[in-house]
Amino acid sequence: MIKDIFERIKNTPGPLGQYQGMGDGYFMFPRLVGEVGPEMEFNGKKVLNWSLNNYLGLANHPEVRKTDAEAAAMYGLGAPMGARMMSGNTDLHIKFENDFAEFIGKPAGLVMNFGYQGMISIIDCLAGRNDVIVYDSEAHACILDGMRLSLAKRYAYRHNDMESLEKQLNHACKLADQQGGGVLVITEGVYGMAGDLGHLDEIVKFKEKYPFRILIDDAHGLGTMGAHGRGTAEHYGVTDQIDVIFDAFAKSMGSIGGVVNSEREIIDHLRFNMRSQTYAKSLPLPLVVGNMKRLELIKTHPEYREHLWTIVNALQDGFRKEGFNMGCTESPVTPIYFEGGINEGTNVVVDLRENYGIFCSLVTYPVIPKGQLMLRIIPTACHTLEHVERTIEVFKEVKKKLDAGVYSASPLQNMNVFTRAMNSNVK
Numbered sequence: 001m002i003k004d005i006f007e008r009i010k011n012t013p014g015p016l017g018q019y020q021g022m023g024d025g026y027f028m029f030p031r032l033v034g035e036v037g038p039e040m041e042f043n044g045k046k047v048l049n050w051s052l053n054n055y056l057g058l059a060n061h062p063e064v065r066k067t068d069a070e071a072a073a074m075y076g077l078g079a080p081m082g083a084r085m086m087s088g089n090t091d092l093h094i095k096f097e098n099d100f101a102e103f104i105g106k107p108a109g110l111v112m113n114f115g116y117q118g119m120i121s122i123i124d125c126l127a128g129r130n131d132v133i134v135y136d137s138e139a140h141a142c143i144l145d146g147m148r149l150s151l152a153k154r155y156a157y158r159h160n161d162m163e164s165l166e167k168q169l170n171h172a173c174k175l176a177d178q179q180g181g182g183v184l185v186i187t188e189g190v191y192g193m194a195g196d197l198g199h200l201d202e203i204v205k206f207k208e209k210y211p212f213r214i215l216i217d218d219a220h221g222l223g224t225m226g227a228h229g230r231g232t233a234e235h236y237g238v239t240d241q242i243d244v245i246f247d248a249f250a251k252s253m254g255s256i257g258g259v260v261n262s263e264r265e266i267i268d269h270l271r272f273n274m275r276s277q278t279y280a281k282s283l284p285l286p287l288v289v290g291n292m293k294r295l296e297l298i299k300t301h302p303e304y305r306e307h308l309w310t311i312v313n314a315l316q317d318g319f320r321k322e323g324f325n326m327g328c329t330e331s332p333v334t335p336i337y338f339e340g341g342i343n344e345g346t347n348v349v350v351d352l353r354e355n356y357g358i359f360c361s362l363v364t365y366p367v368i369p370k371g372q373l374m375l376r377i378i379p380t381a382c383h384t385l386e387h388v389e390r391t392i393e394v395f396k397e398v399k400k401k402l403d404a405g406v407y408s409a410s411p412l413q414n415m416n417v418f419t420r421a422m423n424s425n426v427k
C-alpha cells in the first residue's frame with residue numbers, strides 16, 4: 001500500500017524535533033537580539049553571551065562592518081552571477097585565494113561558497129571508488145556526510161586513539177592495495193564540541209610506515225591556533241606534512257564561506273571537479289572583499305588572538321581551580337561537564353539564562369555519553385576578565401545547586417519561560 005509521504009513525515013519529528021513543543025525558541029532556534037557580541041538580549045532579558053564562535057571579535061569589528069557595507073554598495077549582493085567555472089570568477093576571488101594560500105603556507109587555494117558543502121564536496125572529489133578513507137569517529141557532520149557521498153570504503157578509528165588509527169590504517173592499506181586505490185586520513189584540527197585537538201603530530205608520523213594522504217578540517221583552528229593564527233597545523237609545526245587543509249570562514253572570520261589549500265595540481269583537480277562549486281553560485285564579491293579585510297586583520301593584529309587567549313586562560317584556569325571538569329580541551333572551546341540527565345540539563349540552562357543572565361549552549365546525549373551534561377562556553381576576544389569572574393562565580397553556585405538536587409524536577413515547571421519564547425516565535 002502506498003502511503004502519503006507527508007503523513008510519515010508529520011509522525012516522525014526526528015531526534016531534536018520531538019522536543020519542539022517544549023524547547024522551540026528556547027533551547028533550539030533561540031533568538032539572540034542586538035549587536036553581535038558578549039552582551040545581547042534573549043527572551044526579553046540582557047544576557048552575557050558565551051555561545052558565538054566569533055573568536056577574534058571580527059563579526060562586528062568596525063573596520064569589517066565598513067568594508068562589508070562598502071563592498072555591498074559597490075558590487076551588490078548578487079555579483080558575480082553564476083558558478084566560478086561559468087561566469088562567476090573574478091580577479092578578487094583569485095587574489096584572495098593566493099593571499100590565503102600564502103598565509104596558510106600552501107602553494108594554492110580554492111575559495112568556496114559554504115564551508116559545510118565545501119567539505120562534503122572535497123571528500124567526494126578526492127576519494128574515489130577504489131580509495132579508502134580512515135577517519136576519526138568524532139568527526140564533524142560535514143565529514144560524515146562527505147563520506148556518505150563518496151564511493152570510497154571507510155574505516156573509523158576511536159577518537160584520537162593512535163593505536164586504533166594504526167589498526168585501521170593497516171586494514172585500509174590492505175584494501176587499497178587490493179583495489180588499486182589510495183588512502184585518505186581525515187581528522188579535525190580542533191574538535192568544536194570538546195575543544196581537544198586532532199593529534200596531527202602523531203598522525204603524520206604514521207606516514208613513515210603507511211602510504212596515505214591527510215585532509216584536515218580546521219574550521220575552529222583558523223585564527224585561534226598557532227603562533228600566527230594559521231591553525232592547528234601551524235600549532236604542531238606540521239603544515240608541510242598535512243596534504244590538504246580546509247578552513248571555514250564562519251568562526252574566527254565571523255563571515256560565510258570556506259577555503260581549501262593544498263598543492264597546485266590538487267587544487268586544480270578540485271577546481272574542475274568539485275560538484276558543490278561547479279554546480280552552484282560562487283561566493284558573492286562583498287563576502288570575498290569582506291573576507292580579505294578579515295584576513296588582513298588576522299595578519300596585522302595578533303593582539304586580538306593574544307587577548308582571546310588571555311580570556312581563555314583566565315576562564316579555563318579559573319574553572320580548573322574550582323574543580324570543574326573541562327575534559328581534554330586545548331583550544332578556546334571550553335566545555336564544562338556535569339553529571340545529570342535531561343531534567344538537570346534543561347533546568348540548569350533555564351536558571352542560568354533567566355536568573356543569572358548567562359547564555360551558553362547545552363549539549364546532552366547522544367552527542368555526549370548518557371548521564372552527562374555539557375555546557376559549552378566559547379570565549380572570544382570581545383569578552384573581559386570581569387565577564388570571566390562573573391561566570392565562574394555563577395557556575396560555582398549552579399554546581400552547588402546541582403549537587404543538592406535542586407534541578408532534578410521536571411523541566412515542565414519552567415513552561416512559562418518556554419511559552420514566552422515560543423509565543424514570540426514569528427510564524
Ligand SMILES: Cc1ncc(COP(=O)(O)O)c(C=O)c1O
Nearest residue numbers: 114115116140142192219248250
Ligand atoms: C568542524 C566544522 N567543519 C565545518 C563547518 C561548516 O562550516 P560553515 O558553517 O561555514 O558551513 C563547521 C561549522 O559549523 C565546523 O564546526
